[in-house]
Amino acid sequence: MGVMPSDMPVGTVAALAPTAGTVRRIRGEVTAMAGSPDPVPSGRPCPVVAVRGNTPHSLADFVDDVHFTVDLGAGMTAVAGVGAPDGTAVRVRQKDDNTKDVRVWLVRLDPRGVFTAELVSPLAPSR
Numbered sequence: 001m002g003v004m005p006s007d008m009p010v011g012t013v014a015a016l017a018p019t020a021g022t023v024r025r026i027r028g029e030v031t032a033m034a035g036s037p038d039p040v041p042s043g044r045p046c047p048v049v050a051v052r053g054n055t056p057h058s059l060a061d062f063v064d065d066v067h068f069t070v071d072l073g074a075g076m077t078a079v080a081g082v083g084a085p086d087g088t089a090v091r092v093r094q095k096d097d098n099t100k101d102v103r104v105w106l107v108r109l110d111p112r113g114v115f116t117a118e119l120v121s122p123l124a125p126s127r
Helices: none
Strands: 013-015 022-026 029-033 046-051 064-071 076-086 089-095 101-109 115-120
Touching: 076 101
Parallel strands: none
Antiparallel strands: 013 022, 022 029, 046 064, 046 115, 064 076, 076 089, 089 101, 101 115
8 A cells, every 4th residue: 555645744745646636744734735626427428407507508508618517416516618519519628717627528419408518538539
């Protein structure tokens, strides 16, 4: 097993899992730093409940600057970014407050007529 943050000397900075950010130990306390956005399931389409505050009507609603809400099953998450057409989908590059890319979502209209967003690799081809 690797070294746990609680086993490290004071002032040591350790990298954890890519989505967990880093931790710093100060005077015996472990504090979070540089956290990442809320965890979301990868590779599973989740329903989009709103885009720009409204019910989505077409994939064009997700192009250019966009914000939408995704139902993760265990709660909702807000996504803000820039969308571009990608075959039969729209690829949305989620941005943080500093316009840094955080995640990539593929938004589609499924056969039931439900708009879904799926977390994908930045290099993944549309399906």
